[in-house]
Amino acid sequence: MQDINYINHLNAVLEQFAKDERLNPTHISMYIALFRFWNYLHFPETFHVNREEIMKLSKIGSKSTYHRVVRELSHWEYIVYMPSKNPFKGSSVKMFKFETSSKPPRVHYNPKSNTSSKQALVSKNKRNKTIINKINIEKGRKPKDEKDVLEFFKKEKSTETEARTFFNHYQSVGWKLGKVPIQDWHALAKKWMLNSKSFAAEKEKQNLMTQSQNKDKHKATDHLHTNRDKNYNQPL
Incomplete structure (x- = not known):
């Protein structure tokens, strides 16, 4: 078990989220679900994950979305994802200690590995602008x-x-x-x-x-x- 300061860790990771333009709400929801699982298990070095449980906690309804998001979080070094080929043994996850980690996640932009995330952000921003414009129009009518x-x-x-x-x-x-x-x-x-x-x-x-x-x-x-x-x- 690791000695993790719950508040310091969350503050550090939320600051990282704010800086990282690659993330969309699904990534954040997935990370919070994994963190909750990690906390429940008292912060072990690694732990096995139950896909159905993580999907339920993170409100993700698609298996393909689940696998894509968990791999992206691993690729961007928020976690280490270790998939299992054994159907009777779940995949494992390692969570970095953000407050004291000697290897904090690097924030960078790679268009080749981030097409889907960028599209999600652009789509969301466009949708928000449309809603704001609609509200302004309704106010003036x-x-x-x-x-x-x-x-x-x-x-x-x-x-x-x-x-x-x-x-x-x-x-x-x-x-x-x-x-x-x-x-x-x-x-x-x-x-x-x-x-x-x-x-x-x-x-x-x-x-x-x-x-x-x-x-x-x-x-x-x-x-x-x-x-x-x-x-x-x-x-x-």
């Missing part, structure tokens, strides 16, 4: 609530009435333009405010024109008025 709209209209120096009118209108149609979901409600709100100002200006212009026409009409009508007290006996 519609406001959180009416208060969100009121604050935005106030910031743009518009009125509370316009804000409530805008919110109630698009809330009633499910924040869609026809059948198409709104992509950016802020941009739509700004367009609404511009249209509202243009409409108000046009309405004011129409009112002024109407008032002017009414005045002209009133003047014309005044010219047609006759004096009822006029004396028609007077000579022209």
Whole structure:
């Protein structure tokens, strides 16, 4: 049995994981499962592993994935994997002492031996970016609530009435333009405010024109008025 400081060892190996770009979650899960088994056996120099048990602990459902990952961990010197050809005797594993190991694992990048791991990382990063972009799009499609709209209209120096009118209108149609979901409600709100100002200006212009026409009409009508007290006996 070896004298292993549980916390120091895990801290050291987790630091190594953070630096090693070859690893994906499956490698880490496998290592933690092996470490748990090693700890349960009180840290022997080597120990036999039960594949089904390790797969269960590491949440790995494929035998081919299990063999690939354990061999990669061995190749990258996180463990030493010693496969057994005897069906009645399990394979053996040796765990390096990370806290005091005289031969710590080397962190390097070898594209030939790491194609699958690199693809897994790229795929995961791409998936994460897609999810983040989707979340950002969803956030911009519609406001959180009416208060969100009121604050935005106030910031743009518009009125509370316009804000409530805008919110109630698009809330009633499910924040869609026809059948198409709104992509950016802020941009739509700004367009609404511009249209509202243009409409108000046009309405004011129409009112002024109407008032002017009414005045002209009133003047014309005044010219047609006759004096009822006029004396028609007077000579022209």
